[in-house]
Amino acid sequence: xxxxxxxxxxxxxxxxxxxxxxxxxxxxxxxxxxxxxxxxxxxxxxxxxxxxxxxxxxxxxxxxxxxxxxxxxxxxxxxxxxxxxxxxxxxxxxxxxxxxxxxxxxxxxxxxxxxxxxxxxxxxxxxxxxxxxxxxxxxxxxxxxxxxxxxxxxxxxxxxxxxxxxxxxxxxxxxxxxxxxxxxxxxxxxxxxxxxxxxxxxxxxxxxxxxxxxxxxxxxxxxxxxxxxxxxxxxxxxxxxxxxxxxxxxxxxxxxxxxxxxxxxxxxxxxxxxxxxxxxxxxxxxxxxxxxxxxxxxxxxxxxxxxxxxxxxxxxxxxxxxxxxx
Amino acid sequence: xxxxxxxxxxxxxxxxxxxxxxxxxxxxxxxxxxxxxxxxxxxxxxxxxxxxxxxxxxxxxxxxxxxxxxxxxxxxxxxxxxxxxxxxxxxxxxxxxxxxxxxxxxxxxxxxxxxxxxxxxxxxxxxxxxxxxxxxxxxxxxxxxxxxxxxxxxxxxxxxxxxxxxxxxxxxxxxxxxxxxxxxxxxxxxxxxxxxxxxxxxxxxxxxxxxxxxxxxxxxxxxxxxxxxxxxxxxxxxxxxxxxxxxxxxxxxxxxxxxxxxxxxxxxxxxxxxxxxxxxxxxxxxxxxxxxxxxxxxxxxxxxxxxxxxxxxxxxxxxxxxxxxxxxxxxxxxxxxxxxxxxxxxxxxxxxxxxxxxxxxxxxxxxxxxxxxxxxxxxxxxxxxx
Numbered sequence: 001x002x003x004x005x006x007x008x009x010x011x012x013x014x015x016x017x018x019x020x021x022x023x024x025x026x027x028x029x030x031x032x033x034x035x036x037x038x039x040x041x042x043x044x045x046x047x048x049x050x051x052x053x054x055x056x057x058x059x060x061x062x063x064x065x066x067x068x069x070x071x072x073x074x075x076x077x078x079x080x081x082x083x084x085x086x087x088x089x090x091x092x093x094x095x096x097x098x099x100x101x102x103x104x105x106x107x108x109x110x111x112x113x114x115x116x117x118x119x120x121x122x123x124x125x126x127x128x129x130x131x132x133x134x135x136x137x138x139x140x141x142x143x144x145x146x147x148x149x150x151x152x153x154x155x156x157x158x159x160x161x162x163x164x165x166x167x168x169x170x171x172x173x174x175x176x177x178x179x180x181x182x183x184x185x186x187x188x189x190x191x192x193x194x195x196x197x198x199x200x201x202x203x204x205x206x207x208x209x210x211x212x213x214x215x216x217x218x219x220x221x222x223x224x225x226x227x228x229x230x231x232x233x234x235x236x237x238x239x240x241x242x243x244x245x246x247x248x249x250x251x252x253x254x255x256x257x258x259x260x261x262x263x264x265x266x267x268x269x270x271x272x273x274x275x276x277x278x279x280x281x282x283x284x285x286x287x288x289x290x291x292x293x294x295x296x297x298x299x300x301x302x303x304x305x306x307x308x309x310x311x312x313x314x315x316x317x318x319x320x321x322x323x324x325x326x
Numbered sequence: 327x328x329x330x331x332x333x334x335x336x337x338x339x340x341x342x343x344x345x346x347x348x349x350x351x352x353x354x355x356x357x358x359x360x361x362x363x364x365x366x367x368x369x370x371x372x373x374x375x376x377x378x379x380x381x382x383x384x385x386x387x388x389x390x391x392x393x394x395x396x397x398x399x400x401x402x403x404x405x406x407x408x409x410x411x412x413x414x415x416x417x418x419x420x421x422x423x424x425x426x427x428x429x430x431x432x433x434x435x436x437x438x439x440x441x442x443x444x445x446x447x448x449x450x451x452x453x454x455x456x457x458x459x460x461x462x463x464x465x466x467x468x469x470x471x472x473x474x475x476x477x478x479x480x481x482x483x484x485x486x487x488x489x490x491x492x493x494x495x496x497x498x499x500x501x502x503x504x505x506x507x508x509x510x511x512x513x514x515x516x517x518x519x520x521x522x523x524x525x526x527x528x529x530x531x532x533x534x535x536x537x538x539x540x541x542x543x544x545x546x547x548x549x550x551x552x553x554x555x556x557x558x559x560x561x562x563x564x565x566x567x568x569x570x571x572x573x574x575x576x577x578x579x580x581x582x583x584x585x586x587x588x589x590x591x592x593x594x595x596x597x598x599x600x601x602x603x604x605x606x607x608x609x610x611x612x613x614x615x616x617x618x619x620x621x622x623x624x625x626x627x628x629x630x631x632x633x634x635x636x637x638x639x640x641x642x643x644x645x646x647x648x649x650x651x652x653x654x655x656x657x658x659x660x661x662x663x664x665x666x667x668x669x670x671x672x673x674x675x676x677x678x679x680x681x682x683x684x685x686x687x688x689x690x691x692x693x694x695x696x697x698x699x700x701x702x703x704x705x706x707x708x709x710x711x712x
Contacts, residue, residue, distance in 0.1 A: 085677050085680050085684075089680065089684045089685060090688060091683070091684035092630070092680065092684075094428060095626065095676065096676075096677065098623060098626040098630075099673050099676035099680065100673065100677075102627060102669050102672050102673040102676070103670060103672075103677070104673075105669050106668065106669025106672070107669075107670055107673075109669070110666050110667060110670060113666070117662075236498055239494045239497075239498075242491075242494065243491045243495055247491075291509055293502040293503070293506035293509060294506055297498070297499050300499050300502075301499060304492060304495050304499070307485070307491065307492070308487055323684070
């Protein structure tokens with residue numbers, strides 16, 4: 001069976017990676033922040049800010065690169081507010097994260113409203129120009145490999161960036177002195193302080209990095225994989241990222257595996273939703289009687305089941321969620 | 327280790343109450359009130375200054391906003407109606423957070439409550455007088471929300487899935503369950519959208535003040551707040567819930583049924599959220615859409631603003647309701663300011679509030695730790711699992 005000129009398996013693999021990319025990107029940042037002891041449930045809001053900033057900046061400047069830069073900047077700016085409140089004022093992280101989410105829903109809604117007005121005032125279309133958004137980048141040669149080529153070497157630029165970043169962060173965390181400090185920040189901040197490491201400065205850095213990652217992930221949604229903006233475009237992906245970081249037990253391989261699992265099931269359910277009407281197999285026809293919402297629900301149910309069946313281990317950074325008062 | 331010990335969770339989730347600085351006494355109350363007023367005034371000034379700088383008539387907007395929120399009988403009632411679901415989801419978050427359970431799932435519990443109440447008043451009406459049907463729908467919504475929350479608690483206790491995580495995931499499961507039901511058995515006949523038919527007028531909660539939105543659910547929600555304030559603050563049961571959250575080890579040592587109390591916390595929390603959904607359907611919308619608001623997530627913020635105290639939560643919810651109603655009035659009055667502004671204001675207020683309260687707590691705890699000579703950065707002993 002073929003979809004869009006590709007075999008089903010290839011198509012599914014490509015879609016899986018495409019769906020997993022923003023989760024991996026935002027997850028890497030959140031993982032680093034959580035390793036240093038800061039949990040940010042406002043990641044959804046940060047992504048939303050990245051979406052609108054990327055879209056509006058790309059639309060106005062006519063350049064996707066500017067849009068991506070603006071998205072990263074917007075993510076970092078919002079994360080800076082979060083860092084100020086949680087790291088410097090030592091306020092509660094869960095509630096501050098919830099506040100960031102509310103703020104981002106409002107701010108992105110306002111920005112979208114003003115962007116539409118501004119475009120109307122100069123008689124330009126709200127939608128992006130034809131060559132403004134990013135297209136996928138095929139790596140010459142490698143992308144011809146059957147199956148793995150389309151899956152890994154014919155993706156959007158952000159996927160390559162995320163993979164490089166993942167390797168770098170893994171090396172950083174486990175093979176450098178900096179990584180030892182970062183992990184100690186979440187497990188034994190008092191030791192860090194005794195060693196003369198400024199807990200607050202380092203944590204701020206980690207939170208800002210998480211903001212940049214989330215902003216980039218937001219831009220991926222609005223100017224890379226799709227070239228559009230909608231007010232609820234993140235659709236809970238930030239919360240998914242949050243749970244995938246815990247799901248992966250704060251390890252990078254675990255996080256990526258979780259993202260691919262989630263992206264894979266999500267892509268599979270999307271394919272099933274359409275193929276059950278076009279396929280000739282009786283099994284597929286039987287699936288027609290299931291409302292499509294149950295397919296949409298599938299990734300979340302699988303995540304819950306996986307969590308419930310996996311052995312519990314590694315309770316995570318000891319000071320996760322706790323403010324540090326100097 | 328004691329086999330009945332709770333599994334290790336995403337740690338530091340215990341002792342929430344200590345983190346939020348829940349303390350009593352008139353001095354704390356007045357300090358908090360002054361701080362809340364200060365934070366709100368600061369946020370208001372900040373937002374108005376930004377608006378003025380971007381060319382809006384800031385004072386005109388403020389004026390409109392106040393009129394829209396409480397300018398007359400009708401607008402005040404609308405504010406109360408907006409506050410009602412926030413109050414109940416705020417109570418849901420408050421009950422759980424107060425005892426150290428991070429229930430982020432009020433959204434899903436709210437949705438399920440709404441769904442059950444719609445089901446019991448449109449498709450599956452059991453015979454009886456309308457008030458009986460409504461009462462049954464609300465009770466069933468409570469149970470539905472409570473059971474949904476309980477599921478997360480059970481998953482934590484027996485399978486070690488952190489409540490923060492399972493409640494987030496269950497929110498999405500609930501959302502798609504609701505949409506499936508609204509596309510399937512509960513769908514209205516004349517539409518292809520995920521939307522329930524409208525309730526018959528006899529199943530609407532009665533309006534208590536004529537020509538306004540002030541329905542019976544509003545006093546009911548406030549009654550729930552008062553009841554919770556009494557139960558949590560004045561009874562043995564409420565104290566046990568608090569201790570279970572503050573320090574499960576101590577609770578176990580003095581012979582409290584820790585597991586049952588932890589389940590009770592979640593069930594009670596889910597009940598509030600579920601009731602919120604039912605009241606919103608029966609009292610305000612009278613039908614249900616696939617997209618039914620973000621009351622659950624906003625409830626977390628309301629709970630904080632109210633200091634996790636049921637009466638405080640009621641005050642905070644009314645304030646948020648006024649913000650919402652006022653912003654819609656501003657939007658309608660040709661000032662070209664979308665109602666999303668309300669969310670910006672809410673976010674800024676909560677952040678300002680957090681900074682102020684953290685600052686106050688720090689001052690308080692610094693004084694005390696100087697007296698006691700203790701190091702307050704030591705995490706609770708019971709977090710270090712053997």
